[in-house]
Amino acid sequence: MITSQIDRREALGGIAAIFGAALISPLRRAVAAGTDPGMGPQNDIFSDEQRTLLDALCERIIPTTDTPGARDAGVTSYIEMIFDEYYEPDAREGFLDDLQAIDEYSREQRQAPFVDLAPEQQDDIVSLAEQRQLDGADDDFFEAIKQLTVTGYYTSEIGMTVERVYLPTPGRYDGAYPYAEVGRLFTA
Amino acid sequence: MDRPPQSTEFDAIVIGSGATGGWAAKELCENGLKTLMLDRGGSVEHRRDYPTEGRGAHELPFRNRWPPGKQADYRLSPTARPENYPFYASDDEQPYVYDESKPFTWIRPGVVGGKSLVWGRQCYRWSRQDFESNRADGHGVDWPIRYDDLEPWYRHVEGIVGISGEALGLEELPDSDFQPPMPLNIVEQRFREVLARDFDDRTLTIGRVANLTLDMPEQGRVRCQFRNQCHRGCSYGAYFSTQAVTLPMARATGNLTLKSDSVVEALEYDAAQQRVTGVQVIDAHTGVRSVYRARVVFLCASCIASNQILLNSRSEAMPNGLGNTHDVLGRYIVDHVYGVRAFGTFRGQFEQFVEYGRRPNGFYIPRFRNLSDRESMQDFVRGYGYQGAARRLAPESGAGFGADLKQRLRVPGPWQIYMLGFGEVLPDPGNRVLLSETAVDRFGIPQVRFDVQWGQNEARMGADIARQSVAMLRAAGATEIVSEDVLGAPGRAIHEMGGACMGDDPAQSVVNRWNQLHVAPNVFVTDGAAMSSGSCVNPTLTLMAMTARAADHAVDLVSNDGV
Numbered sequence: 001m002i003t004s005q006i007d008r009r010e011a012l013g014g015i016a017a018i019f020g021a022a023l024i025s026p027l028r029r030a031v032a033a034g035t036d037p038g039m040g041p042q043n044d045i046f047s048d049e050q051r052t053l054l055d056a057l058c059e060r061i062i063p064t065t066d067t068p069g070a071r072d073a074g075v076t077s078y079i080e081m082i083f084d085e086y087y088e089p090d091a092r093e094g095f096l097d098d099l100q101a102i103d104e105y106s107r108e109q110r111q112a113p114f115v116d117l118a119p120e121q122q123d124d125i126v127s128l129a130e131q132r133q134l135d136g137a138d139d140d141f142f143e144a145i146k147q148l149t150v151t152g153y154y155t156s157e158i159g160m161t162v163e164r165v166y167l168p169t170p171g172r173y174d175g176a177y178p179y180a181e182v183g184r185l186f187t188a
Numbered sequence: 189m190d191r192p193p194q195s196t197e198f199d200a201i202v203i204g205s206g207a208t209g210g211w212a213a214k215e216l217c218e219n220g221l222k223t224l225m226l227d228r229g230g231s232v233e234h235r236r237d238y239p240t241e242g243r244g245a246h247e248l249p250f251r252n253r254w255p256p257g258k259q260a261d262y263r264l265s266p267t268a269r270p271e272n273y274p275f276y277a278s279d280d281e282q283p284y285v286y287d288e289s290k291p292f293t294w295i296r297p298g299v300v301g302g303k304s305l306v307w308g309r310q311c312y313r314w315s316r317q318d319f320e321s322n323r324a325d326g327h328g329v330d331w332p333i334r335y336d337d338l339e340p341w342y343r344h345v346e347g348i349v350g351i352s353g354e355a356l357g358l359e360e361l362p363d364s365d366f367q368p369p370m371p372l373n374i375v376e377q378r379f380r381e382v383l384a385r386d387f388d389d390r391t392l393t394i395g396r397v398a399n400l401t402l403d404m405p406e407q408g409r410v411r412c413q414f415r416n417q418c419h420r421g422c423s424y425g426a427y428f429s430t431q432a433v434t435l436p437m438a439r440a441t442g443n444l445t446l447k448s449d450s451v452v453e454a455l456e457y458d459a460a461q462q463r464v465t466g467v468q469v470i471d472a473h474t475g476v477r478s479v480y481r482a483r484v485v486f487l488c489a490s491c492i493a494s495n496q497i498l499l500n501s502r503s504e505a506m507p508n509g510l511g512n513t514h515d516v517l518g519r520y521i522v523d524h525v526y527g528v529r530a531f532g533t534f535r536g537q538f539e540q541f542v543e544y545g546r547r548p549n550g551f552y553i554p555r556f557r558n559l560s561d562r563e564s565m566q567d568f569v570r571g572y573g574y575q576g577a578a579r580r581l582a583p584e585s586g587a588g589f590g591a592d593l594k595q596r597l598r599v600p601g602p603w604q605i606y607m608l609g610f611g612e613v614l615p616d617p618g619n620r621v622l623l624s625e626t627a628v629d630r631f632g633i634p635q636v637r638f639d640v641q642w643g644q645n646e647a648r649m650g651a652d653i654a655r656q657s658v659a660m661l662r663a664a665g666a667t668e669i670v671s672e673d674v675l676g677a678p679g680r681a682i683h684e685m686g687g688a689c690m691g692d693d694p695a696q697s698v699v700n701r702w703n704q705l706h707v708a709p710n711v712f713v714t715d716g717a718a719m720s721s722g723s724c725v726n727p728t729l730t731l732m733a734m735t736a737r738a739a740d741h742a743v744d745l746v747s748n749d750g751v
Contacts, residue, residue: 036249037249037255038248038249038250038251038255039249060589060590061589061590061593062589062593062594063590063591063594065591065594065595069594078251081250085250085255085256086256123589123590126589130587130588130589146589150585150597151251152251154597155245155246155251155252156246157244157246157247159246160244160245160246161244161246163594163598166244167544167545168242168244168415169242169413169415170413170414170415170544170545170546171413171414171545172414172544172545173370173371173414173543173544173545173546173547174371174543174544174545175371175372175373175374175375175376175377175541175543175547176373176374176541177541177542177543177544178540178541178542179539179540179541179542179600180540182542183598184598185583185597185598185600186542186543186544187244188546
């Protein structure tokens with residue numbers, strides 16, 4: 001049971017490493033375009049530019065490592081659904097203003113849009129936001145985007161089944177299972 | 189299949205389809221009685237109507253968050269969750285009233301199967317002492333039955349329910365007929381050893397739970413798969429529910445008619461014959477009223493709902509409700525002392541181990557206070573037990589972002605033991621349910637008004653629950669021990685009992701030793717309402733045993749033309 005799960009995780013992680021986002025992103029868009037309530041945004045809340053920016057930002061919070069990161073997990077689509085379904089327009093506007101501040105800072109200080117920066121340069125800007133030193137962004141912006149990203153990632157298919165070990169039907173219980181055998185978390 | 193519902197005449201009517209209603213229907217049908225089972229909730233069919241079963245968050249709407257605005261419809265049901273709220277009655281379907289100073293939490297499912305679909309599944313026999321406490325300390329009505337009266341019926345239901353657990357041979361927690369126990373995890377095993385070493389009056393065992401550890405192919409049930417998603421419904425039938433067990437058995441006889449969406453308003457009483465002659469039903473969708481008739485009626489609507497039906501069954505002979513000839517109906521409401529709990533962390537210990545699988549069960553520490561064979565040194569009477577579990581906490585992610593954060597989120601947090609007391613509440617005639625004189629529900633039925641609050645004995649017991657849990661966690665080497673000793677509102681343990689208490693004296697009780705109304709022997713009240721005291725163990729096993737015993741008696745009476 002556990003072996004096959006790890007095999008699958010490694011297989012998917014490997015595919016992502018080889019083909020990058022190109023393979024998985026169309027799947028993500030297919031999910032996002034779905035009309036079932038709660039399975040994706042029902043309305044366009046973000047522009048394409050904003051989505052691209054969010055993709056890049058969330059990817060720095062949960063990056064691609066030996067497993068896919070936030071971009072491949074469709075975190076932006078998750079955040080769009082949350083803003084569509086749960087947030088008042090005022091809160092959406094505030095969030096989008098903060099997002100805009102990230103990009104403006106990048107253009108002013110780095111002479112390039114955030115999405116075109118190297119990952120290390122992007123991380124410098126995210127760190128500024130974390131330290132609440134990014135002009136024009138709300139003090140809580142980093143914690144908000146981090147929480148949305150973490151939740152969106154670890155409840156996505158990739159987060160649930162590739163990054164974590166998913167046992168839909170464990171079939172048995174072992175209360176002294178060696179952590180070293182799995183090296184990460186079982187999905188709750 | 190169910191019989192066509194056009195008939196209104198039956199041998200028996202069972203009101204309610206939870207654990208007790210299911211058992212009543214099964215036993216009556218298997219003994220040849222044409223039985224109508226009524227439930228106010230909507231239909232839920234085994235397997236077909238468990239839509240969230242086996243789905244991860246990524247396969248569920250809103251990643252298994254509450255849909256926008258939906259949680260506000262279920263404020264009265266704090267145990268309802270995004271993945272199973274359709275099993276519960278929404279707030280506007282189950283209004284009730286209480287004084288602000290005396291809150292009560294009435295948690296009520298809204299579908300066929302009742303609480304058996306979503307229950308905690310813990311199954312403990314009562315002890316001999318439990319049936320004798322009312323007489324011993326003078327609180328409540330003396331039980332007219334004792335452990336030996338119920339013992340064969342415990343065995344009868346256990347063989348069908350399927351209970352996994354460990355036999356201990358304790359007088360204070362009699363063993364059931366068990367399937368093999370689920371395992372303790374490594375920290376719970378260590379806790380058990382510490383308690384055995386440091387506390388000569390305390391034992392820790394795995395929870396005794398209505399989850400199978402062996403297949404029961406004769407019932408089409410498969411052993412627990414350790415998903416811990418019981419509350420969504422289980423297609424394996426691994427836990428006991430009406431849908432998985434008693435309903436298919438009742439249907440297999442060809443004697444059952446099940447009518448969902450049927451709200452019982454009142455029972456019709458014939459004073460001359462001293463019997464109930466009809467059950468008044470409102471169609472939940474159309475509002476159309478009709479009357480069903482049978483020789484015997486089983487009232488299994490749940491403790492509070494059965495009290496409501498009896499109180500609302502007002503006649504010229506009994507203007508204050510059926511069976512309320514001596515102002516006893518609705519009194520002696522109990523639940524369990526609940527909410528007092530403690531947590532202890534094991535930082536740096538057992539870190540090489542995690543749990544594989546999700547065990548839908550925890551540990552149990554049986555009652556050790558005020559046992560009849562030991563001297564009592566306490567400032568309260570009766571006792572309590574603990575339920576709890578050891579588990580690893582969520583990762584302690586801390587600050588930051590990026591690959592470091594992702595890596596830290598692969599490391600589980602430390603082990604933590606969580607333990608929660610369940611204590612016996614003293615039966616008190618002042619704790620009662622009544623009918624509101626002004627508020628009605630959407631059918632025009634008077635709402636229940638609660639007048640229930642816990643007293644000094646419960647407060648002192650709660651303080652001891654907290655003290656002893658801290659002492660035990662300390663002995664086990666836990667750190668960061670936190671205890672909460674605020675008692676939850678009555679009803680919050682969802683073990684509400686009483687109101688139509690069992691006793692020999694019609695002036696002091698509502699039902700007799702066979703669960704029959706003193707004033708109408710063709711009515712059997714076999715849910716929590718009939719309980720004259722509450723023990724400190726979970727009640728459902730005892731309610732099922734008592735229902736089977738009462739059904740056997742009812743069949744005898746029907747066969748011998750006694751009703």
